[in-house]
Amino acid sequence: DAGVTQSPTHLIKxxxxxxxxxxxxxxxxxxxxWYQQALGQGPxxxxxxxxxxxxxxxxxxxxxxGHQFPNYSSELNVNALLLGDSALYLxxxxxxxxxxxxxxxxxxxxxxx
Amino acid sequence: xxxxxxxxxxxxxxxxxIASLNCTYSDRGSQSxxxxxxxxxxxxxxxxxxxxxxxxxxxxxxxxxxxxxxYVSLLIRDSQPSDSATYLCAVNKxxxxxxxxxxxTRLMVKP
Numbered sequence: 001d002a003g004v005t006q007s008p009t010h011l012i013k014x015x016x017x018x019x020x021x022x023x024x025x026x027x028x029x030x031x032x033x034w035y036q037q038a039l040g041q042g043p044x045x046x047x048x049x050x051x052x053x054x055x056x057x058x059x060x061x062x063x064x065x066g067h068q069f070p071n072y073s074s075e076l077n078v079n080a081l082l083l084g085d086s087a088l089y090l091x092x093x094x095x096x097x098x099x100x101x102x103x104x105x106x107x108x109x110x111x112x113x
Numbered sequence: 114x115x116x117x118x119x120x121x122x123x124x125x126x127x128x129x130x131i132a133s134l135n136c137t138y139s140d141r142g143s144q145s146x147x148x149x150x151x152x153x154x155x156x157x158x159x160x161x162x163x164x165x166x167x168x169x170x171x172x173x174x175x176x177x178x179x180x181x182x183x184y185v186s187l188l189i190r191d192s193q194p195s196d197s198a199t200y201l202c203a204v205n206k207x208x209x210x211x212x213x214x215x216x217x218t219r220l221m222v223k224p
Contacts, residue, residue: 033210042117042201042214043157056209090156092212100210104149104156 002027004093004105012111013081021076021108025093031055032074033102034066035090043090049074078110086112114139117204119215127223132189134218136202139183144207146178146185151199151217161187192222 005024013019025032031050035043045058049068068074072093078085088107094100118137126132134148145164149157163169163176163185175188185204189196199219203212 031210033212035212035214040216042203042216043212045211045213048210056211058211088156094210101147101159101162102210102212103159107156 004029004091004103006089006091006105006108008108009106010109010111012113014113015081015083017081017112018077018079019081019110021078021089021091021110022073023076023091023093023105024073025091026103029093029095029103030072031094031096031100032068032072033092033094034074034076035092035104036060037088037090037107039087046076081112083112086110115215116140116213117202117215119200119202119218121216122219123221124218125221125223126192128192128194130192130222132192132196132220132222134187134189134200134202134220136185136187136215137183138185138202138204138213140204140206141180141183142206143180143183143204145205146176147203147205147212148174148176148187149201149203149214150196151201153198157201189220192220194222194224196220197222 033048034046037043047057091105092102148161151157161176177186199217202215
């Protein structure tokens with residue numbers, strides 16, 4: 001039973017560039033949530049995708065956008081990167097919407113120089 | 114006031130002791146509560162969840178929820194050095210699946 005997978009593992013970008021991170025949910029899961037975790041802090045919710053639509057969004061600017069594909073995999077795009085975007089980006093998958101258990105992937109470490 | 118608060122620690126306990134980790138939340142409408150363990154450099158791993166007032170036990174772990182006091186805790190019995198990690202408390206307010214996390218408590222179990 002494959003767990004949540006994310007790619008790439010690490011990424012280094014410069015300010016102003018754009019980045020795309022990818023996530024494949026756990027087998028049988030249909031919902032993908034994205035979180036940002038800065039060093040020494042808890043994860044912060046970015047947004048969630050279900051049935052290829054953004055269902056919920058946290059307090060993140062429009063520079064952060066996403067997509068969900070028919071096979072439930074998802075992408076997180078960040079435009080006009082800032083130094084403060086350096087963080088661990090976590091994808092969590094779950095089944096359904098209400099009070100579902102979320103399981104995290106290994107994360108993508110983004111460094112913005 | 115943060116929505117979910119945890120003491121950052123470190124909480125240091127000797128091997129074999131009970132570790133008690135605490136979390137308070139501000140939204141009285143919160144419906145479900147989760148504990149994640151995060152080893153350094155790794156992603157969070159779900160270890161416990163609780164929906165109803167009272168205790169829920171799973172092996173060496175016990176989650177306790179008191180909605181009236183807006184308080185949730187995690188007890189780890191017979192602590193082992195391998196339990197040394199950061200423990201994240203997360204809350205779901207019931208509107209969709211969004212989790213709100215505390216900052217985590219770093220636990221150190223000394224042999």
